[in-house]
Amino acid sequence: MNDNSYDTLSQALNGLKQRGYTEDFNLKENCIVCTTKPMELKPEEFEVDEVHRFEGMSNPDDNSVVYAISSSRGVKGVLVDAYGAYAEAITPEMAQKLRA
Template sequence: MKNYDTLSEAINDLISNGYTYDFNLHQDCIRCASISIEIHPEDFEVDEFYRFEGMSSTDDNSILYAISSKNGIKGLLVDAYGVYSENLNEKMIQKLKMKH
């Protein structure tokens, strides 16, 4: 894993490495609106993750996940340090748990 100074630097580099889709976190899956798909925990892997701490507030803390699916779709998911984890089902929590 590389070291990045900013979230935007990491996003730009990972996009250049093929992580081109934007994933959104949902209760039981990640979704990609641009291609209208849902990917469930058993169908994706977290290849890399990076933590970023906000300068002015802990509310700015986030984790960037580089994710690849079994069907070859690679994309990025940004999570605000587990802010949404209380809304996730157990499989999603376990899939992302070690990263928080």
């Protein structure tokens, strides 16, 4: 899916930003929202271009995932979420889009 590998969450965020993923997205139950623009994207309105997973070295519960997302509206950004036991509760459509 991608040729880029990152060792840390901050490296991933910086690298993706340099490659044009400049917006920050937040996860809601049935969509993602852009933090700087009044925009909600349903699963059919965006693509997950890359996924990067990170596990905390000192705490196995400290797991995160970074999604590089491009939208049908021309907006590109990142979504950072927990995974495992602390992952957000989302609709099956969102789960399929993000976990596929």
